[in-house]
Amino acid sequence: xxxxxxxxxxxxxxxxxxxxxxxxxxxxxxxxxxxxxxxxxxxxxxxxxxxxxxxxxxxxxxxxxxxxxxxxxxxxxxxxxxxxxxxxxxxxxxxxxxxxxxxxxxxxxxxxxxxxxxxxxxxxxxxxxxxxxxxxxxxxxxxxxxxxxxxxxxxxxxxxxxxxxxxxxxxxxxxxxxxxxxxxxxxxxxxxxxxxxxxxxxxxxxxxxxxxxxxxxxxxxxxxxxxxxxxxxxxxxxxxxxxxxxxxxxxxxxxxxxxxxxxxxxxxxxxxxxxxxxxxxxxxxxxxxxxxxxxxxxxxxxxxxxxxxxxxxxxxxxxxxxxxxxxxxxxxxxxxxxxxxxxxxxxxxxxxxxxxxxxxxxxxxxxxxxxxxxxxxxxxxxxxxxxxxxxxxxxxxxxxxxxxxxxxxxxxxxxxxxxxxxxxxxxxxxxxxxxxxxxxxxxxxxxxxxxxxxxxxxxxxxxxxxxxxxxxxxxxxxxxxxxxxxxxxxxxxxxxxxxxxxxxxxxxxxxxxxxxxxxxxxxxxxxxxxxxxxxxxxxxxxxxxxxxxxxxxxxxxxxxxxxxxxxxxxxxxxxxxxxxxxxxxxxxxxxxxxxxxxxxxxxxxxxxxxx
Numbered sequence: 062x063x064x065x066x067x068x069x070x071x072x073x074x075x076x077x078x079x080x081x082x083x084x085x086x087x088x089x090x091x092x093x094x095x096x097x098x099x100x101x102x103x104x105x106x107x108x109x110x111x112x113x114x115x116x117x118x119x120x121x122x123x124x125x126x127x128x129x130x131x132x133x134x135x136x137x138x139x140x141x142x143x144x145x146x147x148x149x150x151x152x153x154x155x156x157x158x159x160x161x162x163x164x165x166x167x168x169x170x171x172x173x174x175x176x177x178x179x180x181x182x183x184x185x186x187x188x189x190x191x192x193x194x195x196x197x198x199x200x201x202x203x204x205x206x207x208x209x210x211x212x213x214x215x216x217x218x219x220x221x222x223x224x225x226x227x228x229x230x231x232x233x234x235x236x237x238x239x240x241x242x243x244x245x246x247x248x249x250x251x252x253x254x255x256x257x258x259x260x261x262x263x264x265x266x267x268x269x270x271x272x273x274x275x276x277x278x279x280x281x282x283x284x285x286x287x288x289x290x291x292x293x294x295x296x297x298x299x300x301x302x303x304x305x306x307x308x309x310x311x312x313x314x315x316x317x318x319x320x321x322x323x324x325x326x327x328x329x330x331x332x333x334x335x336x337x338x339x340x341x342x343x344x345x346x347x348x349x350x351x352x353x354x355x356x357x358x359x360x361x362x363x364x365x366x367x368x369x370x371x372x373x374x375x376x377x378x379x380x381x382x383x384x385x386x387x388x389x390x391x392x393x394x395x396x397x398x399x400x401x402x403x404x405x406x407x408x409x410x411x412x413x414x415x416x417x418x419x420x421x422x423x424x425x426x427x428x429x430x431x432x433x434x435x436x437x438x439x440x441x442x443x444x445x446x447x448x449x450x451x452x453x454x455x456x457x458x459x460x461x462x463x464x465x466x467x468x469x470x471x472x473x474x475x476x477x478x479x480x481x482x483x484x485x486x487x488x489x490x491x492x493x494x495x496x497x498x499x500x501x502x503x504x505x506x507x508x509x510x511x512x513x514x515x516x517x518x519x520x521x522x523x524x525x526x527x528x529x530x531x532x533x534x535x536x537x538x539x540x541x542x543x544x545x546x547x548x549x550x551x552x553x554x555x556x557x558x559x560x561x562x563x564x565x566x567x568x569x570x571x572x573x574x575x576x577x578x579x580x581x582x583x584x585x586x587x588x589x590x591x592x593x594x595x596x597x598x599x600x601x602x603x604x605x606x607x608x609x610x611x612x613x614x615x616x617x618x619x620x621x622x623x624x625x626x627x628x629x630x631x632x633x634x635x636x637x638x639x640x641x642x643x644x645x646x647x648x649x650x651x652x653x654x655x656x657x658x659x660x661x662x663x664x665x666x667x668x669x670x671x672x
Contacts, residue, residue, distance in 0.1 A: 569597025
């Protein structure tokens, strides 16, 4: 989150002023307009929801009343049928005993029953199920009880008070509602009771519910104990849109149905859709009548307003952007010239001045003032750069000449004096070898064909120096430098190792003792690292601290050549002067154990000049 805010802040900071103005004007106008519009739309959504819920509640109440009235009509029809006592008594008698009596029954009692059934538009069929072995099944309204399924259903009817409705009939329940009523209970002659069944087709009984194909609400009558048992219009837009998900929708709503909370709308989420259900519980039918609506359908109108509002806001912002863009182009045209000139200077062109077009006495506005000040600043920068470059060249040349003149010139005089005295006193052949070594050193020191040499040439000069010092001091120095052929060919600055070895020869060996000097080479991070290590007496801690401070350019006092080795600082300054602060000399020492001097300089440097 913090990184995103920082990125947005950086993007805004780097944007042009004209874009910032466009953004400011656009937000100042578009954001309030969008907020007010969305608030209005939200209010309309709430109002639409309330109106829809009120309409749906009213519709459910009407459906509830209509269904209860029709159930009462079926119950009334059953009572009317049972008033035909002669019919009921005859179907419990021996119907095969007298043929003439059967004919009279057909012409009188049966026809009266048939007329009653025909007079009720809700009744599609009526059946009696009688436990009578002498029953004559000649008409579709009269059956023996063994045709009734399930045969123990009469027990439930007895517990319910002798009558009950079923949303789906036992006999042909796929599209039929039934009303069951006990006519006579079992007695000594009968094992099972007599049950009357009145059936009503769904498309007749639920005509108001099934005829309507459109509308926001989808009307359903669903069994209270089985969500898969439901009556609805399969051609309704809701059912067609839900498709295979309709069962999941009805099942999800069925779980939330509560007869004690039926006055409150039910909100259910199924999948990625939200649905509202308004319902009433019909106790005699043990079912719920409900109206279901999709949140998406109810708010479809207001949701389309969102797109219109956003489109209008975008058009308004576009017009604002065009207006502000045109205005700012005129205002910032001259400022753009200043920015172009600054970009040229950033690329190194110090001659990129701004043409103000002002006369000698013209002052101009704020942008002209900036341009004039900018031109004067360029002139001062060029003058200062010239002066700085000249000063640096003078200082560098002076420093190089000064450093060259400090490379132990007294050493040559002392060496020559020692050889001369030795030759006069002892007159030995070893003097010839010493002179050869000294001559090699003189030629190496005096002949500067270039500023760099191969490491092998520098090492050969060091070997001559060590051989000469062993001649002078009695073979006290052991030099080890087993380097690879590749390392010996590395170019290094001339005379950068000789002062380091000279310090080891002079200060590392204990009195009347010897010292071993090891030279090694390695590479680290594109740097050539040369180490000169001796196993001598080491450096005193106070002197070591002063030497390290001098190499870090932190020393407060001048360096004295006879005390702390001017050669190290000489080499260090040369390396840093030409190769940067990450190159130079580092010294480490442990008193009585060792001293290690490390030189760091560029690896594969084609031009190691400046020596």
